[in-house]
Structures are given as C-alpha cells and as structure tokens.
Amino acid sequence: MTAAPFPVGQRDYSLVGPDSRRAVEIGLASAEWYHSDVPRAVMKDLMKRTDGPAIRDTILWFALLIGGAWGGIYFWGTWACVPFLFVYSVIYGSSCDSRWHECGHGTAFRTPWMNDVIYQIASFMVMRNPVTWRWSHARHHTDTYIVGRDAEIAWMRPPKTLTNFLALFDVIGATRSLLILARNATGRLTPDEKDFVPESEWGKMILAARIHMAIYAATIAVALATWSWLPLMLIGLPRIYGSWHMVMCGHLQHAGLAENVLDHRLNTRTVYMNPISRYIYWNMNYHIEHHMFPMVPYHALPRLHEVIKADLPPPNLSILDGYREVFASLRRQKTDPEYYLRKTLPPSAKPYREEFHTLNIARSGT
Amino acid sequence: MPQWIRACATDDINPEDLIRFDHDGDTYAIYHAPDGRFYATAGRCTHEDVHLCDGLVMGHLIECPKHNGQFDYRTGEAKRLPVCVNLKTFPVKVEAGAVFIGLT
Ligand code: FES
Numbered sequence: 149m150t151a152a153p154f155p156v157g158q159r160d161y162s163l164v165g166p167d168s169r170r171a172v173e174i175g176l177a178s179a180e181w182y183h184s185d186v187p188r189a190v191m192k193d194l195m196k197r198t199d200g201p202a203i204r205d206t207i208l209w210f211a212l213l214i215g216g217a218w219g220g221i222y223f224w225g226t227w228a229c230v231p232f233l234f235v236y237s238v239i240y241g242s243s244c245d246s247r248w249h250e251c252g253h254g255t256a257f258r259t260p261w262m263n264d265v266i267y268q269i270a271s272f273m274v275m276r277n278p279v280t281w282r283w284s285h286a287r288h289h290t291d292t293y294i295v296g297r298d299a300e301i302a303w304m305r306p307p308k309t310l311t312n313f314l315a316l317f318d319v320i321g322a323t324r325s326l327l328i329l330a331r332n333a334t335g336r337l338t339p340d341e342k343d344f345v346p347e348s349e350w351g352k353m354i355l356a357a358r359i360h361m362a363i364y365a366a367t368i369a370v371a372l373a374t375w376s377w378l379p380l381m382l383i384g385l386p387r388i389y390g391s392w393h394m395v396m397c398g399h400l401q402h403a404g405l406a407e408n409v410l411d412h413r414l415n416t417r418t419v420y421m422n423p424i425s426r427y428i429y430w431n432m433n434y435h436i437e438h439h440m441f442p443m444v445p446y447h448a449l450p451r452l453h454e455v456i457k458a459d460l461p462p463p464n465l466s467i468l469d470g471y472r473e474v475f476a477s478l479r480r481q482k483t484d485p486e487y488y489l490r491k492t493l494p495p496s497a498k499p500y501r502e503e504f505h506t507l508n509i510a511r512s513g514t
Numbered sequence: 515m516p517q518w519i520r521a522c523a524t525d526d527i528n529p530e531d532l533i534r535f536d537h538d539g540d541t542y543a544i545y546h547a548p549d550g551r552f553y554a555t556a557g558r559c560t561h562e563d564v565h566l567c568d569g570l571v572m573g574h575l576i577e578c579p580k581h582n583g584q585f586d587y588r589t590g591e592a593k594r595l596p597v598c599v600n601l602k603t604f605p606v607k608v609e610a611g612a613v614f615i616g617l618t
Contacts (some may be wrong), residue, residue, distance in 0.1 A: 176561050192531065196572045256570075286581040286596045292563060314589045318538060346598060443570055443579050 159295050159407075159485070161304050163340045168296030171408070176294050182411040182500035183440055184459040186452075191441070194448045194455070197258035201447040202250075203346035204264060205427065209247070212239045217382055224378050233381060237390025238428065241318075245394040246388075246430035246446075252282055255445040256430070261438040272360055274394075275325035276388050277332055279353040283345045285454040289442055293407045293415040299344060301405040305485040307478045325387075326364075332357030397421075397429045404477025406488045413440040413502045414491050418463040419455065421472040436460055459498065461491035516560055521554070521585030524611050532576065532587075534567035535615065540578055542604065545587045547574060552606045553587050554615045560592065560599035611616055 159169045171177045186194075216236025223229035232395060248270035250256040251263040259288055271278035284299040291297035330336075335343075335354050371379040406414045413436055421433045430436060434449035437456065444452050457463075464470035473489060480487040491498065521535040525547035534557055535542045541557035541567045557565050559578045568579040576587045583597030590601035605616035 183568075188531075191568075193572070197572065254584075256576075260594070282595060286561075289581055347600065415579075441579075443577060443582065 155464065159305060161301055161486070163296060163299060165296055171291070171294050171297050175411065176291070177297050177410055178290055179366065179410050179452050181292075181440075182498075184411065184456040186325065186441075186455055190455060192445075194441070195445075196448075197255065197444045197445060198482050199258045199262065201445075202256040202262070202266075205430070206247075206262075207492045208427075209239060209243065212236070215227060220381065221378065224376075233386075234390075236382070236501065237386040238385035238393050239390070240273050240388025240390065242393035242397075243428045243430075244270045244396065245430055248276065248281070249285070249432065250446050252285055252429050253442055255443065256457050264323070271356075272363065275322055275329060275360070276359075277329060277353055278356050279349050280328075280332070280345055283349070287344045289439065292412060292439055293402055293405070295407050295408075299340060301402075301407075302399065303478065305407070305481050306483075307481050319387050319388055322387045322391065323456055326416055329357045333361040393425065393428050396467065397425065397433065399437050399474060400433075403474045404489050406492065409501070412436050413460055413497070417470060417473075418460065419467060420463055420465055421467060427466070458494060458496045461493055461497075516618050518607065518614040518616055521606075521613045521615045522612055524552070524608060528611075530571050530573075532567060532569070532571055532609070534565060536616075537617070541565065541581075542615060543587070544606070544615065545571060545576065546586075547571075552608055552613045553604045554604040554613075555585070555587050555590055556602040556604075559583060559597065560601055561597045 150416045162168070167427065168177075212235055216232045216234075216239060219232025220229050220236055223232060247256070247266050251267035251270060254260065256266065257263045262432065268278055288300040293301055295301070315464050332341075332353055337350060337353065340349075341353070367379050367383040371377065377385075400417055400419050402416055405417065409415055416436045416439050418436045419433045421429065425435060430446040431449040433455050437444065437449050437452045438446075439459075440456075441452060453460075453463075464473060477487070477489040517538075521537075521542070521544050522533060522556075524546075527533050528542060529546050529550070530548045530611065532543050532545045535544050535554075536557075543555050543557045544552040544576055545555070547553060555566070555576070557567065557582065559566055562580060562583050564578060564580040566576055566578055566585075569579045571587075574586055574588050575584045575593060577599065581596050582594065583592070584594035585591060585597060585599070585601045586593055586601070590603040591609045592598055592600050607614045607616070
C-alpha cells in the first residue's frame with residue numbers, strides 16, 4: 149500500500165477529529181501490526197496460563213498493603229509511620245496500575261474470577277473507571293500511538309511541559325481521573341468515551357463511578373468525623389503520593405518515539421529494570437514484547453524477550469538510560485513536533501510498512 | 515444440506531489448539547478440543563478484524579490474540595469482554611483421518 153503519510157502540522161489527538169478520520173482513510177486504524185516470528189509450539193508455551201506466580205505475587209501484595217497500613221496507623225503522628233506509608237503508598241499508588249493492566253488483559257491468573265477481583269480493586273486504587281478503561285485500553289492495543297485513535301497517548305506533541313514530567317507525584321493525573329469519575333457518576337459521558345465504549349456498557353460505567361465516588365465520600369466523612377488526615381492517607385491520597393513509580397515507568401513506554409507506525413518496535417520501549425521495579429511493574433518493562441503479544445502473561449515476558457530480542461531494537465539498559473533518551477527526544481519535540489527518535493533495528497530484523505515513515509525520516513534521530 | 519469440505523488431517527492440529535483454514539474467499543478456524551473432538555468457527559474475531567488462529571485454546575475456550583476476548587468455540591458464545599457478539603460456528607465431521615467442515 150502506498151499511503152500518503154500524515155501531513156506536517158498540528159495534530160488533533162481527539163478521537164473524533166480530522167486526524168482520526170485520516171487514520172481510518174489511509175489504513176492506520178485497526179490495521180495489521182508487525183509481529184516477530186515465534187514458532188507456534190514456543191508461543192503456546194509462553195501463552196500458557198497458570199495461577200501460581202500471580203497468587204504468590206498477590207499474597208505479597210496484600211501483605212505489603214496490610215503491613216504498611218498497620219504501621220501507618222500504629223505509628224501515625226510520629227516519624228516511624230513514614231517508612232510504612234512509603235511502602236503502602238507505592239504498592240497502592242503505583243503497583244495498582246500494573247495489576248489493573250494485567251488483570252484487565254485477563255492474563256495474570258488462569259482463574260477468571262481472580263483476574264476480575266484484582267482488576268476491580270486495582271481500578272479503584274488507580275482511580276480509573278473499570279468499564280471505560282477496559283475499552284480505552286483495547287483501543288490502545290489496536291491503534292497504539294496512532295494519532296486520533298489511541299485514547300492513551302501520554303506525550304502529545306509538542307510536549308506541553310517538562311516540569312510536569314519532573315513532578316513525579318501524579319497530582320494532575322489523579323485529579324483528572326477523579327474528575328472523570330465524578331462526571332461519570334453524574335451520568336455524563338464525553339464524545340470520546342461514547343466513541344470507544346459500546347452503548348451497552350454505559351450504564352455499568354456510571355454505576356462503577358458512583359461506587360468509587362461513594363467510597364471516597366465515606367472516607368472524607370470519616371476523616372472529618374475523626375478530624376484526621378489518616379483515612380485519606382490510606383484511601384485516595386496514596387494515588388498521589390505513591391504514584392511516582394508508576395509515573396516513572398509509564399513514561400518510558402512510548403515517550404519520544406514514533407507515532408502513526410504499525411510496528412511496536414518503533415513506538416514502544418523495552419527497558420531493563422531492577423527486580424523491585426519489575427515486581428511493582430509486573431514486568432511491563434518488556435513493553436514491546438507485551439504489545440506485540442498481549443496474550444503472554446507478565447511472568448513469561450522475560451522468556452519472550454529472550455526468544456525475540458534479535459528482532460527488536462536494543463533495549464534500554466536501565467531506567468536512567470531510558471530517561472536520557474526520553475528527555476533528549478522530548479526536548480527536540482518542544483521546538484520541532486515532527487521529530488521523533490527512530491529506533492534502530494538490528495540487521496537481523498525485518499522492516500515493516502516503511503511508507504509510514506517516509507515523511508518524517510529526514511527529521512528523525514537514531 | 516451442508517457441503518462437506520475437507521479442511522485438514524486430524525493430526526494437523528495438536529490437541530487443545532487450532533489452525534486457520536481458508537476456502538472460497540472465506541476464512542475459518544478449526545479446533546481440536548482436549549476431549550479429542552473437532553470444531554469449526556468463523557476465522558475472525560467479532561470485536562475487530564483479527565484472525566483467531568494465533569489465539570490460545572484453553573479447554574473449550576478460544577482467546578483472541580488481540581484483546582483477550584474469549585469465545586466458547588463449541589457454541590460460538592462470547593464469554594469475555596471486549597467481545598460482545600457471538601462467533602459463527604459450522605458443523606464438523608471426521609472421516610478417514612480427515613476433518614470436514616460443513617458449509618452451506
Ligand atoms: S479483536 Fe478479538 S478481542 Fe479484540
């Protein structure tokens with residue numbers, strides 16, 4: 149196909165604007181994406197579902213939550229509560245995202261109800277409507293970083309402010325999430341929400357938002373009744389003061405890379421991380437692998453990485469290494485929104501749908 | 515009366531797996547259930563235009579490779595979001611080591 153690439157100029161990231169229509173017209177929407185070749189027997193083994201690893205990780209997850217909350221309550225009012233609330237908040241405000249994500253895919257556990265229970269709990273912690281986000285995330289996988297199609301593009305060009313990026317406490321994101329829930333609870337849905345969530349689910353969306361808002365209202369009532377911040381430090385606020393790890397990992401996924409390509413190797417980043425971050429993030433640092441093969445559970449992603457790495461760009465070697473690349477690219481995009489970091493594929497890798505690069509190739513960096 | 519079309523040999527599909535079968539401009543998925551029976555459905559997911567042949571068979575469920583929607587491939591029933599529309603199923607018979615799909 150010899151499609152005309154996107155024109156240079158202002159992007160419209162809304163799901164109902166001109167870029168959305170154009171993505172459909174030129175075949176970027178719901179398209180066939182590149183996949184590395186993996187023998188069927190190997191892939192079947194990688195996709196195999198089991199409850200064991202997620203049960204083990206979830207027991208530890210609850211133990212850390214309960215232990216952290218206990219210490220936070222017991223030592224409240226003294227400095228000794230700080231380490232407990234630090235652990236509690238990161239498990240609440242950061243690992244909620246990866247649990248939400250993996251259980252939303254239904255791959256973490258083999259047993260469906262286990263995925264569903266953790267999905268609901270994690271959706272509450274991360275302040276996301278469990279109905280809306282199931283659909284927006286499906287769209288993110290169908291049309292990853294396709295402008296006007298993907299509702300989860302975190303770094304729109306030109307990047308608005310690097311200071312937000314440095315503010316690792318996700319005040320803006322959490323506030324926005326809460327306002328969306330509050331709006332949904334009143335029964336109001338935006339055109340974007342109506343675009344990617346089927347009408348049959350709208351009632352469930354509103355109900356879920358009402359339940360979440362009722363819990364927050366009850367927490368505020370307890371805080372007022374006891375005249376203490378503690379209830380809010382345990383419910384709600386950890387989404388802000390414990391979200392730094394989620395934000396830190398999340399921005400590494402796609403920032404500064406290509407838009408409007410059909411190859412996850414070019415718009416997604418795999419970053420090697422330490423074991424603690426990988427536990428919190430449930431191995432989503434293997435993000436190219438996850439996007440290419442969303443059926444592979446988080447615990448099998450390191451094995452998948454070994455199988456296909458010869459077909460992928462070299463991974464970033466650490467979180468710091470990833471951020472060096474992200475910052476350099478975003479800095480360029482501030483003045484040149486057409487710029488993106490063009491990932492170099494190894495000589496053994498197969499190229500794919502190069503026509504979507506032709507316009508930007510001169511401005512991209514490697 | 516369906517027209518019986520040979521889709522594959524029985525040992526072309528491992529137990530608890532599926533293969534793609536294309537015929538006359540249409541595409542199908544042929545399944546080998548863990549109990550040894552064979553089944554056939556339309557090849558493409560009802561959520562988006564994605565072939566199920568790269569999906570995962572778990573018992574009597576096929577999980578779509580794109581967004582993990584699931585169908586019961588015996589009945590075509592949609593079992594897990596984001597799939598909401600059932601999958602079309604086709605009759606199957608096994609004769610002389612071959613799997614036949616019944617098309618009308
Ligand atoms: S394409 Fe099959 S679940 Fe979305």
